[in-house]
Each structure stands twice: as structure tokens, then as C-alpha cells.
Amino acid sequence: MLRLSKLTDYGVVVLSRLAGTGARVAAVPELALTTGLPEPTVAKVLKTLAQAGFVDSTRGARGGYRLARALEDIPLAEVIVAFEGPIALTACVDGATGGCESAGLCPVHGRWDPVNRAVREALTRITVADLASPNAFVETRAPAYT
Amino acid sequence: MLRLSKLTDYGVVVLSRLAGTGARVAAVPELALTTGLPEPTVAKVLKTLAQAGFVDSTRGARGGYRLARALEDIPLAEVIVAFEGPIALTACVDGATGGCESAGLCPVHGRWDPVNRAVREALTRITVADLASPNAFVETRAPAYT
DNA sequence: TTTAATTCGGACGCCAAAGGTCCTATTTGC
DNA sequence: GCAAATAGGACCTTTGGCGTCCGAATTAAA
Numbered sequence: 001m002l003r004l005s006k007l008t009d010y011g012v013v014v015l016s017r018l019a020g021t022g023a024r025v026a027a028v029p030e031l032a033l034t035t036g037l038p039e040p041t042v043a044k045v046l047k048t049l050a051q052a053g054f055v056d057s058t059r060g061a062r063g064g065y066r067l068a069r070a071l072e073d074i075p076l077a078e079v080i081v082a083f084e085g086p087i088a089l090t091a092c093v094d095g096a097t098g099g100c101e102s103a104g105l106c107p108v109h110g111r112w113d114p115v116n117r118a119v120r121e122a123l124t125r126i127t128v129a130d131l132a133s134p135n136a137f138v139e140t141r142a143p144a145y146t
Numbered sequence: 147m148l149r150l151s152k153l154t155d156y157g158v159v160v161l162s163r164l165a166g167t168g169a170r171v172a173a174v175p176e177l178a179l180t181t182g183l184p185e186p187t188v189a190k191v192l193k194t195l196a197q198a199g200f201v202d203s204t205r206g207a208r209g210g211y212r213l214a215r216a217l218e219d220i221p222l223a224e225v226i227v228a229f230e231g232p233i234a235l236t237a238c239v240d241g242a243t244g245g246c247e248s249a250g251l252c253p254v255h256g257r258w259d260p261v262n263r264a265v266r267e268a269l270t271r272i273t274v275a276d277l278a279s280p281n282a283f284v285e286t287r288a289p290a291y292t
Numbered sequence: 293t294t295t296a297a298t299t300c301g302g303a304c305g306c307c308a309a310a311g312g313t314c315c316t317a318t319t320t321g322c
Numbered sequence: 323g324c325a326a327a328t329a330g331g332a333c334c335t336t337t338g339g340c341g342t343c344c345g346a347a348t349t350a351a352a
Contacts, residue, residue, distance in 0.1 A: 002150055002226060002265070004235050005339065016253035027298065036251040040342050047300070060349025061297040076261065080148060089150045105182040107162035111277045115222065118272060119148070122264040131257045151310070173327065186313050193329070206320025207326040 008083040010037060010045045015054060015074065016132035018067050025064030052082035071129035077120055079128065087120045088112075154229040156183060156191045161200060161220065162278035164213050171210030198228035217275035223266055225274065233266045234258075 017035050018026065028046065032039040046065050049055045056068045080087060090112050163181050164172065174192065178185040192211050195201045202214045226233060236258050 002148070002230060002233050002235060003237070004148055007340075009236050012254055013252060020253075029298095034251065035253075038341075041340080043299080044341080050299085057299060058349090059299045059347075061295095062350055063298045063348085065299090084148060087148050089148060090155050091149070105180065106159060107166075107181075108159055108277045114276065115269070115272055118268040119265055122268045123261070126261055126264065130260065131254045153311080175327095184312075187311080189328080190312080196328085203328060204320090205318075205328045207324095208321055209319080209327045211328090 004080060005084055007045060007048070008080055010041060011049055011079050011083055012076070012128055012131055013037070014042060014045050015049065015067070015071060015079070015128050018055065018065065019071050019129075019132060021066070023066065025058050025062075025066045027064040031065070048082055052078070054079070054082070071132055072127050074128045075124045076126045076128060076131070077123040080123060087123065088116050089119065150226060151230055153191060153194070154226055156187060157195055157225050157229055158222070158274055158277055159183070160188060160191050160195065161213070161217060161225070161274050164201065164211065165217050165275075165278060167212070169212065171204050171208075171212045173210040177211070194228055198224070200225070200228070217278055218273050220274045221270045222272045222274060222277070223269040226269060233269065234262050235265065 013035055014031060014037075017031060028039055028043045031037075031046070032042045035042065037045075046055065046057070050057045050065065054068055054074060055065045057063070057065050077087060159181055160177060160183075163177060174185055174189045177183075177192070178188045181188065183191075192201065192203075196203045196211065199214055200220060201211045203209070203211050223233060
């Protein structure tokens with residue numbers, strides 16, 4: 001089924017939601033409410049997003065998160081890398097630690113690279129902006145949770 | 147890391163190996179030896195490959211497996227589907243069973259489809275033949291395991 | 293100065309799914 | 323009839339995803 005992890009999925013959701021809060025910082029509880037995700041999970045996702053440089057964080061009271069880059073400038077591939085590491089369909093990658101001991105027998109040894117590259121390219125062409133509904137959650141009025 | 151299952155990987159390996167045995171049928175023990183994979187695993191993989199129509203099977207003594215289609219005619223995407231089901235990066239696909247209960251909140255609801263399509267296309271353009279080393283394991287002389 | 297709100301970093305435990313093995317039934321050549 | 327194979331499951335083990343929680347550090351406001 002070629003699934004990517006839920007954390008990655010959540011990451012995209014949170015980023016999209018964050019696009020609606022504009023320049024002001026949004027805290028975890030607020031984002032949890034507006035996305036429908038559990039607070040601890042949202043917190044975890046945001047830590048990863050901050051480390052990867054997608055969001056800026058402000059610590060302390062009245063702190064929170066804010067987009068560091070526009071969604072149009074965030075390729076989906078980068079988000080996936082942040083949450084799951086390098087995009088590789090199999091463990092059999094050049095420079096893989098250990099590698100399969102039957103490399104001498106394996107007829108596809110070292111041949112997955114073009115495949116990985118193709119998938120990586122496809123996921124780089126798509127940005128998070130492409131995944132976010134254009135008019136979803138844009139703050140037109142004061143939020144209800146004040 | 148966007149990993150696909152090991153079974154799928156093995157499937158490609160076995161198919162590639164099977165291309166070297168030509169028109170004659172090869173049994174599980176032989177294929178296990180020449181691929182370096184455990185017998186039970188090879189057996190399992192071949193059952194899936196047979197059900198999907200990639201290989202033809204002959205039952206009974208002197209039976210075994212033979213390629214049903216040329217590797218050039220087997221897109222990688224089809225192999226993945228055979229082992230893992232439909233190619234979808236998230237559970238959030240149109241027509242998914244149940245679906246996320248927070249669909250009303252989710253800003254990316256129904257927007258993964260283009261992504262899935264892009265990946266699917268990339269994996270369809272590549273055939274198993276592209277992954278198999280051109281001259282790996284072509285039987286130029288009688289096999290050593292007779 | 294104290295208090296409350298908030299992020300940071302890591303540790304921990306649960307659970308589902310993958311992975312691998314094995315068993316029995318069926319088929320077929322010798 | 324016997325041996326060699328595939329067919330189709332069932333079963334068990336293990337891995338890693340996933341969700342949660344805790345203590346520490348930071349900062350605004352009272």
C-alpha cells in the first residue's frame with residue numbers, strides 16, 4: 001500500500017492549518033482544536049516541523065508557532081524527509097548500512113536508485129500548498145476559542 | 147522512509163531471476179538457491195506472483211514456475227499492487243472505508259489524490275526489466291545444481 | 293518577584309501489521 | 323504406488339509506528 005507515516009500526514013495538516021493564522025503565533029491547544037487532532041500529537045508534530053525549519057517557535061507564555069516559509073515553498077518531499085528520513089523504497093540503497101549479504105546473488109543490486117529518484121522527483125514537484133484547500137480555515141473573523 | 151514491503155522486493159528479485167531460466171520451469175528449491183532467499187519465503191512470493199498472473203505454474207513432479215510475461219511488460223506499479231494493494235500514500239483516499247472522522251476540519255481532505263496519481267505514474271513508467279541487471283544470471287551453460 | 297503559559301527534549305508502553313515458518317491437501321511424473 | 327511439487331491457509335514472533343507523558347527551560351504578565 002506504500003503508506004507514509006501518520007506523523008507525516010499530520011505534519012501536512014498542521015502546516016496547512018498554520019497558513020490560516022497568518023503572522024500571529026498559534027499555540028498547541030489552539031491548533032489541536034482547529035485540526036481535530038490530540039494535543040500531544042500536535043505538539044510532537046510541531047517539534048519536528050520546527051527542527052526542520054518549516055515553522056518558527058516562540059517559547060514562554062503567549063508563545064506558539066508560526067510558518068517560517070510559505071506553503072508554496074515547501075515541497076512535499078521535504079516534509080516526508082523531515083518525518084521519515086531519506087526517501088527510499090527499499091533498504092537496498094547504495095551506502096546502506098550493512099546491506100543484504102546476498103548482494104553477490106541479487107539481480108537487482110543497486111538498481112533501485114532510478115526508481116527512488118523518480119518517486120523523489122514526483123514528490124518534489126508537489127508543494128504543501130497544492131495539498132491545502134485554498135480557502136480552508138482562513139481567518140476572516142476572530143477565532144471562536146478566545 | 148516510504149518503504150515498500152520486503153515481499154514486494156523479493157517479488158522483483160524472483161521475477162528477475164526467473165528471466166534467466168527462460169522457457170523451462172524452475173522449482174522453488176532451485177530459485178531459493180540462486181537468489182539466496184529462504185525456501186518458504188520464495189514459495190510464498192511465487193504464490194502471489196502466480197495469482198497475479200506474472201508467472202505460470204506447473205503442479206506435480208517436475209513442476210515449477212515460468213514467466214508468463216516478459217519483464218519489459220511488467221510495470222513496477224503492478225507488482226506493488228499485487229503484494230500491497232492499491233498505491234495510496236495515506237489512508238485518506240476517496241472512498242476509503244470509514245475515513246477520518248474529522249473530515250470536516252481537515253484542510254487537506256481529498257487533496258492527496260494528485261499525489262497518489264503522480265507516484266503511481268512514476269512507478270508505472272518503470273518496468274521490472276529496468277531493475278534487473280541485463281546480464282545477471284542468464285543461463286549460458288547448464289546450471290550447477292543439477 | 294511570583295505565577296502561569298508554553299515550547300523542548302526525551303523516555304516509555306501499547307498495539308497492529310509485517311515477516312517468516314509450517315502444515316495439510318492436491319496434482320502429476322516416474 | 324511413490325516421490326516431487328504447487329495451493330492455500332494458519333500460526334507465531336517481532337518490529338516499528340504511534341500516542342502519551344514527564345521534567346526542564348523559557349518568557350510574558352500579574
